[in-house]
Amino acid sequence: MASEIEKSGTNKGTEVNSQTDRDMVMSANDKFLLDMPTFLPDYSEQEEYGYKNKPGRNLEELLRKSSKNHCMYCYSLLKNDRVNIGHLEHSIEKSLDELHLTECVPNIALACPNCNQSLKKVGEKKRIAELQEAKIEFETKLVCRGNVCRSECEKYKKLKKEYCRKAQIILQPSGVRGENSNLEYKIQYDVNNAEFIPDEKYQYDEYDLDYIKRHINRFKLNDPGIKTKALANFVEDVIEADGKYREQSEYPNYIVDLFKEKIRDMSQEKVLELCEQIYIRNVILFRT
Structure with a gap:
């Protein structure tokens, strides 16, 4: 499994194996971060590309x-x-x-x-x-x-x-x-706090952090009332289905696709437990 759970404190940035993933129970200090991709198109020399x-x-x-x-x-x-x-x-x-x-x-x-x-x-x-x-x-x-x-x-x-x-x-x-x-310059989605942040795996200087935060603010990724509720909706659906979800189901933001990759190898019981924890934390954030 290619996913990575990043934890605060001394465990930050440490990859955990699939067994740990499956057995994971999030504590109050854990961080669950989704790595937003950089888009790198694989241009073909045989195709003609342009704007029009x-x-x-x-x-x-x-x-x-x-x-x-x-x-x-x-x-x-x-x-x-x-x-x-x-x-x-x-x-x-x-x-x-x-x-x-x-x-x-x-x-x-x-x-x-x-x-x-x-x-x-x-x-x-x-x-x-x-x-x-x-x-x-x-x-x-x-x-x-x-x-x-x-x-x-x-x-x-x-x-x-x-x-x-x-x-x-x-x-x-x-x-x-x-x-x-x-x-x-990379961005992560902090599942616990329902917000996009500068990627914590990188040792960015002050200029870098300011740049990334300005980008996040420009596109209103964390603005109250505007930021995506896609993951909150997904975890609520999973809870209602007792930990089940369809791999091919579509939600309105990429973060749900990345979250599915994280939980792919988890048991139904662990998926349900994790989604319940996320739901409890997120419901307060979106209500405020």
């Missing part, structure tokens, strides 16, 4: 597969009944350089309408105005292969670095690394 028309449809299909059809920023399920929602979005706004960024494959992610059209746009005009010098440097002697690219070129990496200084967004796909620490 058939190349755009090809890329969208790949990104949906890479994220298991979830928003790459808030992790919400991009599906409404039988209809896929959400759309391609430009990591660095294409308005900064329409000519080169519009069809730049590594610059295109998958997002829900709220993240793309509202939350990510906050401060966009100011960012674009402040990045004009970086844009000029980006365009100077740029040899752009357009939608033939499958990875970030050096020019794009420099522009992305300047963009991230202004925006403090963990851009997708591929994510972002700390400018000084070079640590990958």
